[in-house]
Amino acid sequence: MMRSKWLRIARTPVGASAVVLLVVVLGLAALAPIVWGGRAAAVDTAAIQQGPSAAHWLGTDALGRDLFYRLLVATRLSVILALLATIIGVVTGTLLGTAPSVLPTRIGRLVTAAVDIAVAFPGLLLALSFAVIFGTGTTGSVFAIGLAFAPQFARLTYTLSAGVAGRDFVAAARVVGVGRVRILLRHILPNIAEPLVVNTTLGAGSALLVFAGLSFLGIGVQPPQYDWGRLLGENLDRIYTEPIVAIAPGIAVVIAGLAFNLLGEAAASVLGMRMPTPRRGAPPVASAREDIPDDAAAEAVLAVWNLQVAFPGRTGWVTPVRGVSFAIAPGEAVGLVGESGSGKSMTALAVARLLAEPGVVTADRLTFAGEDLLGAPERRVRRLLGTSLAVVFQDPMTSFNPTQRIGRQLAEIAIEHQGLGRRAALARAVDRLRSVRIPAAQRRAHQYPHELSGGMRQRAMIGLGLMGTPRLVIADEPTTALDVTVQRQVLRLLARVRADTTAAILLISHDITVVEQTCERVMVMYAGRVVETLPTADLRTKAAHPYTRALLAAVPDMDTDLDRPLAVIPGRPPELDQLPAGCAFAARCERADDRCRASDPALIELGGKHRIACWHPVAQHPAGPDLATDAAEERV
Incomplete structure (x- = not known):
């Protein structure tokens, strides 16, 4: 080697x-x-x-x-x-x-x-x-x-x-x-x-x-x-x-x-890290998985149709995001769940225009607040995203500059995008820290990131997003590495921000129960694709994709039988540069057959806002997720 x-x-x-x-x-x-x-x-x-x-x-x-x-x-x-x-x-x-x-x-x-x-x-x-x-x-x-x-x-x-x-x-x-x-x-x-x-x-x-x-x-x-x-x-x-x-x-x-x-x-x-990987021709173009109605796209604060992210690899292009389509209405909270490596964070980075070379982002439609993010001038997009889009990363310790005080980093946004002076920008930064319930905000604004606890840093990161007037908050694993009490505080804070500002929220998490408690709609992602989307109110009763049911079954609750082994999803997700010809979940799915291994199903509508990409969906049972539990127990 x-x-x-x-x-x-x-x-x-x-x-x-x-x-x-x-x-x-x-x-x-x-x-x-x-x-x-x-x-x-x-x-x-x-x-x-x-x-x-x-x-x-x-x-x-x-x-x-x-x-x-x-x-x-x-x-x-x-x-x-x-x-x-x-x-x-x-x-x-x-x-x-x-x-x-x-x-x-x-x-x-x-x-x-x-x-x-x-x-x-x-x-x-x-x-x-x-x-x-x-x-x-x-x-x-x-x-x-x-x-x-x-x-x-x-x-x-x-x-x-x-x-x-x-x-x-x-x-x-x-x-x-x-x-x-x-x-x-x-x-x-x-x-x-x-x-x-x-x-x-x-x-x-x-x-x-x-x-x-x-x-x-x-x-x-x-x-x-x-x-x-x-x-x-x-x-x-x-x-x-x-x-x-x-x-x-x-x-x-x-x-x-x-x-x-x-x-x-x-x-x-x-x-080292600076080796440019040679590109091998133009990146592949994903076929559209789902269309967004024009009326929904016009009303949405974020509309994405056939989004694809590609990176040049040693043997060809690697596509961690493959034909993702969705729309988020103003004030709506949408959850994006899936295992690590499913493409959740990559989707968020592509939407926020934070992917750098050599990554290539393509989409048939990518609009935010009515503005085409792929066709608009860079300066216009930068100002729009800097004032109307807030991103909360999962590790605020690495997201904040460790050599600058918290208040100065928040104030930089007001100076850059709102034209405020340094004193006025710092005053607004202190006000934003107070709005996210940070005690002694004036003193905390003059401290460095390492002087704040994990929960305070996450609150400060949310305050950073509130320096503008956000219409969409993308929260990428905002509760990772936080204890249960602080997790609940952060989620309540996001809900409060949403209520106060009417901003939409895209919550990315691997914990499906967190999304269930916070959002109105959930999108389940696997191997770079959205495989199921439905209202969270129907998640326990109407989830039909075997992967979604397995995620639900793998989360223990107060009724879990402690005498039986915990349910697990067998196997591991496929490598993104070695995706199978058919359904990417087929190798781990007990319902898979030859059709699943040969052909990748499209995202189709089951009714209402429920869509699924599966050849053999689980029968819907209004009584609860019994089939998911039974299937998980059989695998164990």
Whole structure:
């Protein structure tokens, strides 16, 4: 797997350029002394300090030696010394960075403090200081540059290893008695190897530049040896008469350093988060699953028809949202439920225009407050969404900027979209915090997100949405990770906001009972599709899709028989890039047959506002969800 990742480097434009340059540089380092070593050392007293000519492309030096051949031969020493210094810096930095993980706590803190102090000094200044200690010459310069780079590498290693050391699998290894050294070698270093390798490549380019600088100053390579820095220093006085003679070594340093740095950048893109996945043609167009009547779309605050979200993958386009259609009337509360990965949050992000590249959002209709979100100018859409759409995310700790006070972040909306001054915007922010029942709102507005409890942060997130005049509130798992009491408070607050502002609410949750208690209508989503939609008042009695019935049966209540196993939904949702040809739920459904596995059912109307996408819906029983319970018990 690692090998395939590194092979991808050469497939990017930057990576291909880096590989070509690096092959040329390393090839010269290996072959130039063998092929042109004799010509580079040949002294010609009849051609002393000549300018560029057909016989000597870069001219000659004070002994009549050909500077072009000397430039080529100097590649080996320049590259080797830079790589040796990099190896010393990487090894020393890795040892220092991982020392706090294996040494006693006090000694580890001393090492960390020493590294922090060293990092505060510029690398070149440290190199010069170490060069004075180790003395001039090749050996001293190699150790000076290597040790100068070590603190920065140690700091990086310490930061990365500290992040991995806090994960659960490392804690589990400690519980079972694995030693510190073994944890470091088997659990920590393998998980930080990729960024370390990337920074090693970048460090080699920097070491090449610094080494050339020391040689230029006369501290590095000494005669009769020579590298690019020494060639530059020896011919600098000719820069005004024969500029190419002095500039050529500098160009060689830049090209070699660029090769290493470009390789590091390409590796960072491939191994990190910035690798652009190549698109494979145009994204597929989903067939319409359900039409929205024109009168319903005209009255709706949000109308979505045939919404699709696609992302380019390795083998083709991945569509986490496939042909979703719905409309939300003003003041209506609609719930969107389903297991994790069913496409709920992706649908909300697409509606709110929060999906960034490389995601592609398409729809036959996507209107909010009568405005076409896909066809309107970006500035107009941004102002509309900034004032009329509120989004409450499931983790307000990551949604708020941890470096800014709560009040300032709320006030930014009023400054940006309502033209208020800073003082008036902050006053409105305090008022909005009071409206969501945050005690001591004036004081809380001057606090940072981490100073508020989870429930207060969620209330502040709702207050953030109320800075404008929202016509729709999208609440994406607003009660996740909150205790039952705080959950109830947040849901009551959303209901109060809806009553006070007549805003519609789209509540996204994996807990079908939360939606049942809060919304008038529920949409059940599975594998990127809406498979059933019906009024919540009919949820317990008329839900007909096997998936909806299984969700209901999987939620225990006060009447659940504690002597019997809890009902579960067998299997797991399909991978979005490996969706079956037929119904996506067929592999987990006991009612599925060959027709279900071959053909994907369309969303059809059962009556009223009840729609379902299923070839074999569960018979509707007004007495309650007995069939769902029986089916769940049979699966157990």
